[in-house]
Amino acid sequence: MSVNVSKAEAKNLFISAGCNRIVNNVSWGASDLVSFGAQNAVVIFCPKAAQILTTLPGHRAAVTCTHWLPSNKFAFKAKSLERHYLLSGDADGTLILWEFSVADTKWRHVLQLPQSHKKGVTCITAFMVSQRDAIFATSSSDGTVCIWDAELPTSSGGECKLTCLENLIVGSRPMVTLSLAQLPGNTGLIALAMGGLDNKIYLYCGERTGKFVRACEVKGHTDWIRSLDFSLPIFSGECDSILLVSSSQDKGIRIWKLTLRGSLADTEGTRRRGEISLASYIEGPVFVAGSFSYQISLESLLIGHEDWVYSVQWQSPSVVAEEEVGFYQPQSILSASMDKTMMIWQPERKTGIWMNVVTVGELSHCALGFYGGHWSPDACSILAHGFGGEFHMWKNIGVSSDNWQPQKVPSGHFAAVTDIGWASCGEYILSVSHDQTTRIFAPWHNQDPQSNGDSWHEIARPQVHGHDINCAAIIQGKGNHRFVSGADEKVARVFEAPLSFLKTLHHATSEQSSFPEDVQADVQVLGANMSALGLSQKPIYVNATHEVQDNPGNDGIDTVESVPDAVPIALTEPPIEDQLAWHTLWPESHKLYGHGNELFSLCCDHEGKLVASSCKAQSATVADIWLWQVGSWKAVGRLQSHSLTVTQMEFSQDDNLLLAVSRDRQFSVFKINRGMDEINYNLIERREAHKRIIWTCSWNPFGHEFATGSRDKTVKIWGVEKKTSSVKQLLTLPPFDSSVNALSWVGLVRQRNHGLLAVGMETGLLQIWSLHVERGDYSISTGSVTAAPIIRLDPFMCHVSAVNRLAWKKREKNENYTSLQLASCGADNCVRLYEITVDKPDNH
Template sequence: MDEDNTWIEYLSVGANRHTAVADWSQDGLVAFGADSNIALWRPHDSQPRGVTSLLSGHKDTVKAIKFLSRSEGEGEGAQHRTYLLSGADDHCLKIWSLSRDGVTECIQTLQEHTASVNCIATVYERKGRRRSDSSTATIFATGAADASIKIWAFDGREARVVQTINPKPKFFPLAIALSRLDESGEALVLAAAGTRDIVQIFVVESIANPEFQLQATLTGHEGWIRSLDFTWEKDNEGDGMGSDLLLASASQDKYIRLWRLHQGKELPAAVANGADPSLGAYLPGKSPSNKAHRLNTGGKDYTVTFEALLLGHDDWIYSAKWYTSTETGRLQLLSASADNTLAIWEADPSSGIWVTNVRLGEISREKGATTATGSTGGFWTGLWSPDGMSVTCLGRTGCWRVWNYNKDEDQWTPQIGISGHTRAVTGIAWAKNGDYLLSTGADQTTRLHASWKRDNNSTWHEMARPQIHGYDLNCIDSLGSSQFVSGADEKLMRVFDEPKAVAKLLGRLCGINDSSTAVDAMPDAANMPVLGLSNKAIEAIDDDAEISTSANPETDREALDPGTTVRKSALEIDHPPFEDSLSRHTLWPETEKLYGHGYEISCLAVSHAGDLIASACKASSVNHAVIRIFETRRWTEIKPPLTAHSLTATRLRFSPDDRYILSVGRDRQWAVFEREEQGVPKNGDEGDNTAPEDAAPSYKILQANPKGHTRMILDAAWAPSQPQVSFATAGRDKSVKLWRRGEGETEFACAATIAETHSVTAVDFHPRPDKDGRFVLAVGTEIGKISIHILDPRSLTAVSSFTLRAELCLAKPVLQLSWRPQTDSSELAVAGDDSSLRIYRISDDEK
């Protein structure tokens, strides 16, 4: 094993829910903010790999992403370079250089703003247009929560602020758009809006000396404005003269307004002729104003007039993006709304009325819930592909949905998108046979990840979402090939069984066949009742069953609710599930609840035999810091609980042979409990004449070390079975300690220490020694560094060590590490506080 032979097998991460959080470049690369990282994804790759890499550098949530293109040099030697601009809650603006070979580096970090950077705008350039200015600088703008807009000049090496605009009346910019004012001159126009119901228009005469002046304030919206976008109305093949500039503004008032910027003092023909500017589409009693706003710069006159009001969404509109076909000049507008729909608008050729000709989305499970009433659902942003043949949108779960346009069938078809946790990944667990990986997180979801195998290719995807909870989830472990248990910020644990739909899906796509349980005996699927936390088993319905379409369910009691039913055809798919199927069709039914703890569950572990569950909860006293053991045949607790700690236990681990239980905690101590040879009756009643073979095993304290580390212990792991028993503990004192009990010895003693530069937050031993019998230990720290140590099995000292490359490490603490069991390859799963789930393959040709 070495650093150079480590690569990414799988990256799963959800996007931050902000309108300006993503952009789609001309060469097909999508970049989006994921916690404090920037994720890179190519939706049109021949193999749907999902996120290919994560760029770390920001210290807080990334909110704004924008690609910037520059032509550097003149004549035939000119080079076209692509840069990426990113803004975040850390007040920083970063500029990244993207090379053709996929290498990305941050070339500049700027902190001119004093609050979160919310939006970024670059100059809209028509494809193929030759710039007539002699300036070598590229202009872009940023808007931030310090109520300012900054104008930047970028020369390809560094950017500098050339102007700061403080909007009056004061508002926080949520959306800005920048464009050339006409096709022949150097004048620029900047539109800005945000936490008011107005759009401000600024103009500047020349790029060489940018000094924007406010010249118009557009009114009409009745809520905050979330998105602005410019486009040219026509795409003339000639000099481009005569083309008007159109501005789309999307608002929380549920409407989109279109504005026309026309060169000359004369009004556009439709307005001059007295036609209703909304062309018949306006609210009753609220006829839109057709007041003409005058602009003047560089000796040229322009008018800004209201063009149209677009009605059709039922909730806040977060995003509106233009696309103009370079072949036909066809103009389309893509809007994303909190009403769970993505709409494509076009002007009717005969009447000119803007209508929705495509509507994509999903059935809302929360009837009557809107953003105004506290729902955080819907789509947060929508993007066009460079060729206009695909669209993608960001959903409330941090996922990306993708649709491709099929010319032959004239319809938009869904494609495989990507998904991931949107908050810290707090727990991971492989199936006992290593077939799939379970993850759970602070975003209150449990996800199942597996490898999709087809045509000699395999790629990892989220295959099921077994649990969608109402509490933050803290820990998880597998009970076998078709069952798991999870713990959350509640006082109980929940056990889930695999449904038939997921079992068949995993068998069909991943080659995972469950031999331990009869698939036909499983329930078809599960759903979660309204206001409930427990998934209930349900049977799939036939495709011809009647579905309720009534707005009032009381009048149609016999019909089925489309939001809580599953059709059999929806489960027979030949690809990884799309997001709407993941959240509705792949839930696992809950079969048991395990009670006993007094506070939130902090950690749990399942024995390798699957017959016992050990658990602990948050605690500040000895009475609550106990470890409770549950047996899985009758789901009862084995009493009395195990006592050792005085504060919260942070990790529990069963030894490979289940003979020992290791616990570590915030009280700086570790404890080892040994299995007693003689079991006790499972119901805990000493007078019960239960047969000995039906008795549950019990554990007793073997050794406790109250000074195991000088600060709290955060993780622990057992070494593979050897003649001597060994384990590792990881502490906030920046060390990993290796403990050993040799043959004939009664206690564990510290045999070696691995020093780290930061607090050690996660450790795990490879389940098998290497070919020389040496142990392989993975170590993760609070700064996201991951290192691999090869240990001598007798002395437990490190024979060799290496640290994963910087681009493979995390931006935030490593919360858990887990080697994949029962496979020939070495695959390491990593759970991060930066909301990322990773699987690294570490090549070892000699193993």
Template sequence: MKEDVFEVRDTVFAVSLETVLAGHENWVYGVHWQPALYKCGELQQPLSLLSASMDKTMILWAPEEVSGVWVEQVRVGEVGGNTLGFYGCQMSPDGSMILAHAFHGALHLWCKDQDKEVRGEWRPGVVISGHFNAVQDLTWDPEGEFILSVGSDQTTRLFTPWRKQDGKLPTWHEISRPQIHGYDMQCLAMVGRFQFVSGADEKVLRVFQAPRNFVENFANISGSSREKLLTSSDSANLPEGASTPALGLSNKAVFQGKILAQLCSSDGSQILSDNQYSWNKPPPEDHLLQNTLWPEVQKLYGHGFEMFCLASDSTRTVVASACKASKAEHAAVLLWSTSSWCQLQTLQCHTLTVTQMAFSPDAQFLLAVSRDRTWSLWRRNLPTAESPEPQFSLHAHTGKDNAIHSRIIWSCDWSPDSKYFVTSSRDKKVIVWGPCRLENTGNSVLPPEIKPCSSVLDVGDAATAVAFCPLLCSAKSYLLAVGLECGRILLYQWSPDQEFMGGQDWIRCAETDTLQSHALAVKRLRWRPKAESETEEESSWVQLASASTDHTVKIFSINKLAL
């Protein structure tokens, strides 16, 4: 080939084409050299080149020892899925690991088996993963063993600690992607050990049930008892997995025997084999995309606009839902029965979007806050022969004449004893309200006056999330976490017995620093439920999960005795 000769600072260079590496079927977006490795003057590792392409593959190129011709040594990648390919790649210095990142922000790692020869097998490795757009909502499962989160990346993701058999400390990983949707996800609520309801930018609520394959893999990865989990989830009736038909939004249950291999059905959806996808470590990205879906068991229709918030009570019998609204007729809260999935009731009070809802821990009250700057409190009525299903009636609410908040109320939560509830707003105010205990006098129930029980706490920025800790602090004070629009999280102790004139009832305990804080607004705060088997030493530590517009979910461990 003809050489191209050029000169730079009195130095002459001659460049000629050595070879053309043809192997990819789409744009090549990334290349990375691995320098030749010498030891004691001898060549230990020849010069090699890694390339990543939009065809969802990476190729490792190296010259042959005899001829010196560059050839393909290793090709790794994925088949199927809904990713767009790889945008960049990197190789470890010793050449034992290769890493790629994809359009949706996911990392893809392959490791060379050290027990094999140089041209041995490459296997997928465990990587960190997460949302690639704003995280809108999250919740803990009732036992506090895993987290479910939804985001504007149109996915629902499940994270749990991976308890390694080598005795190392557990690390959190994504082990399932129950829902990959066609709309941005907005909210979710757990309605059982392995069942949840989710809402998106559509008018439909969807109910999902964990398949048998997930329950078994969750037991392997988390170290939980498989027999106990399968017993609690009624494994006899569970499907093996789920698939999504081409151009569809609903995950279909897949029932099959264990002898079947992975197949492709006539409509293009994927059928799973629980033998093939048995994991004792977090699955790689390609399996998360295709083989960890949960089947959809129900659709709930009733709202006129996009879903915005969800809540479920502690008994897991009632789900409340609300959608975006600019008129009172659309701002109603709908109640659903989790046993029949029938609509129980329509609660009308607000004039604009209900931004968040929360049931009291004793399941006797439902609290709703709204863009109209007010809150409403609904009381559960005693069941009767005519209406055995739960029914709620308006117990108290604020209006224009007695509303303290002057901007949108973004968040609300209940104290663990169900005596008080807290609201936080864009006006930078956090307020505790109560008392909310009912007093039975014969056949009547006297509702006490609901009024502010705390001084107005100014947190200095829009308060977008708030949550009561399920455990009391010392001196019978409550611990609250407040999330701000700037990304910081503040911890306060609030004492109802203290005189709240002048703000003496609030004590600022801690706050996240620059490295710990989110980069954008905190969307949701959730404390980990208290486990019944916790020892006294373990109960001094509590965990707080936060979701943010900055695409991240963070989990903080807090020693409440040190506050």
């Protein structure tokens, strides 16, 4: 008897990712989509839906820069565009051009630019000459700046013509910010401003065909230049001028004016008549470009930020701007600073003095601030990205006066996500990461009546820790929500859900959650506070909340060690970043001491009575697996079998067997006997199963068969005989293209012992296999396994680097198909959720 799955489909339900901690990483396009780099993925999110739409695979190093063609600055030129383009650069110097089709929301890898940079790309900027023609410049830490001409295709799938106009060598101090503009006066000349690791702004000028030469240096800042942005031409009286805004680590912002003085013939005449006064030279340098001369003068100096100003950006021109009458460039600048604020600056109507008119964010000395700020194309929203990989967005909802309010944005880990698990009743996903946080993602029920179904959001950040977190296990069984996590320390920590989380979860699911009301009544902890060193989370008790409010902490004395008191409350809508970071912590209830090295893997049995843990190990003496009793948290066993790190463990569905796999290429199967007062265990099999490290394992939910996956690119299926308790190999799947890093087996039809095996690889790709176990007389000795691949997920749906963990949740069954949810996490900072739909299998 074999089982045939006739139809299977996979679709993306949710993606979470944090932004790389790099300054020029984010771009808001005229398409009203935002791009950013998450490790080596290019991530696209929709600000209106507050959801990540897709990730683009192609880079082999961390993405450092993204830039839309056209960007928000040129939204008025993109009213009816069917296709938008995106440039992305990485830490290896690779540049890729992508095409986004508006009609079918499909992405296409257009081309990889010829290798022009030998080191990481630090900035990409572009000027749209027309809807189909752009000039863009790229800078790199190899000390070069390249200027390109791009002819974008007029038809879908058409060829894109790229020409390198110039390769400028700027010396040992690399440039970190660029801005391009057309010089005023219909001269057809292009200006390129660049700034970097000194305090000067360098201006280069050239024609559309290239030949860029250094025109002048602009001095004024006293520290490194961090951001430059040219305005579009402004028309003031008789002379045409453009403005350049610059920001620096000297905490200041300067506005410079470039004014056309006339053609060289005119200036020669004025010089002979002696009409050039000394004042015109004091104003700033005069430079010559082509047959024209220009004057640079300092228009204004803006002081207001208390830390480095990492980005400045002119407000996007109105979409109703017409090219014939010139661009209407709003006199409004957005700045973002390491002091964790963004400011909008505008000139006063009467005096023309530039003033700070809006400040958003919070002046903060306990957390690092913003790496960049961006206007939306319609200038109604502003977006910042920060040191913690997070986004902050504010929208102006005021009618007669400005009223900027925080908005929901996607959130996620900003380092590799190492482990993931489902809550016992499947209400949420919990993930842990090397970014030293634990996060909970859940579907928020019917948040928007127009949306189809629930949308997923991060609803809590239970643990914010001082070490990289490597593993976690959610305690199964009844009772309050609990989990154990293990980090780069020798201690495992146990956390228990506070009342504020239980109520938030109830709001999110809007149906009866798994915890009974009496448990809610028993929970006396409202939330948790962070300790000064960020290693232990102290409970805030329900009956002590009034004391916290009466005494705000430390008697008003602000010391380096003081941390703001958390204000845990039940959330009635998906939280924003500031709420997540401070007010959704869980209290730590126990520490589990015993391991000799950093924790590496954890698992819990299905009854919620035992937790197994392992640590990094170079010898057999520290490679023991420890067993802990849930509740008392006593160590009840030390299982010895391996000589190197145990990489993953899992209990069989009936909790009688514990499977462990290790870097020593062996697996072990232990029999667990549970008495009234004690746990007995014995090793029933240890075997060298693969030629390289075994990274992952998973049990068949319907029996004592299990799968192992290894760096040797193979997956093997094994069975434990009932009578003799010996292990027999049943099947080896055909070799995969790369190391197998994650496996998860889910049952479909118990009577036929049929299930699905999800396979995650080092390349980030995912496959789903259909597995059918046939037992002869209910003993494996005559049994067999049939396997067939049913889904190979599209690379655009997969991770872009190693898959670290996979976890199934069974969702629903009906007559014709079975729908399941598969969660995955990877080294690309992403947590992903897929819906896998398969037809009900038939017997053949």
